[in-house]
Amino acid sequence: AQKITQTQPGMFVQEKEAVTLDCTYDTSDPSYGLFWYKQPSSGEMIFLIYQGSYDQQNATEGRYSLNFQKARKSANLVISASQLGDSAMYFCAMREGSGGSNYKLTFGKGTLLTVNP
Amino acid sequence: NAGVTQTPKFRVLKTGQSMTLLCAQDMNHEYMYWYRQDPGMGLRLIHYSVGEGTTAKGEVPDGYNVSRLKKQNFLLGLESAAPSQTSVYFCATLRQLINTEAFFGQGTRLTVV
Numbered sequence: 001a002q003k004i005t006q007t008q009p010g011m012f013v014q015e016k017e018a019v020t021l022d023c024t025y026d027t028s029d030p031s032y033g034l035f036w037y038k039q040p041s042s043g044e045m046i047f048l049i050y051q052g053s054y055d056q057q058n059a060t061e062g063r064y065s066l067n068f069q070k071a072r073k074s075a076n077l078v079i080s081a082s083q084l085g086d087s088a089m090y091f092c093a094m095r096e097g098s099g100g101s102n103y104k105l106t107f108g109k110g111t112l113l114t115v116n117p
Numbered sequence: 118n119a120g121v122t123q124t125p126k127f128r129v130l131k132t133g134q135s136m137t138l139l140c141a142q143d144m145n146h147e148y149m150y151w152y153r154q155d156p157g158m159g160l161r162l163i164h165y166s167v168g169e170g171t172t173a174k175g176e177v178p179d180g181y182n183v184s185r186l187k188k189q190n191f192l193l194g195l196e197s198a199a200p201s202q203t204s205v206y207f208c209a210t211l212r213q214l215i216n217t218e219a220f221f222g223q224g225t226r227l228t229v230v
Contacts, residue, residue, distance in 0.1 A: 045221035109159035
């Protein structure tokens with residue numbers, strides 16, 4: 001079974017509008033972390049935001065926020081006021097485990113976001 | 118502070134040739150990973166290491182070998198390259214604490230002809 005599912009292969013958004021990129025995850029571990037990475041066409045992996053399984057509040061980093069719904073096992077990325085430079089591939093990832101086994105890091109297949117002027 | 122450095126950045130191999138990709142980190146991270154990225158497939162884990170002298174298989178290990186003789190270096194070897202190994206390879210490192218993100222190298226674009 002897929003650990004991380006990103007159901008949107010591609011998304012389009014108008015500049016200055018908000019967009020939500022979906023991510024659902026599957027784990028039975030009570031301790032885990034969820035991450036979003038951005039990969040522009042230049043290829044590097046850029047860390048955007050982190051949400052821990054025990055965090056009570058949704059994570060925010062500037063224009064990025066993570067809509068964490070634990071019971072639904074979803075961790076959607078919300079980008080507010082989209083900019084042309086936001087056009088990129090976006091990956092959701094999960095780090096599972098506690099204690100000595102917290103080394104598993106699994107990625108989804110990604111969502112290609114295109115911001116239109 | 119270089120972070121995570123992958124060598125080489127680009128390489129073209131002929132089928133059957135061998136090569137080694139080097140991942141070097143200066144952050145003293147415990148865990149290191151090799152992923153391959155193919156269109157529509159996301160990042161798939163090839164091998165990983167949880168410490169010096171240890172290695173383990175990931176999701177797609179066939180055709181690859183790894184070694185971690187020193188904590189700061191993680192090597193990925195292709196003994197007999199095949200066209201199916203044409204891909205972009207990423208090395209990543211992690212600290213042991215769960216609330217920290219992975220740091221990535223800049224990637225290696227490998228073409229096997």
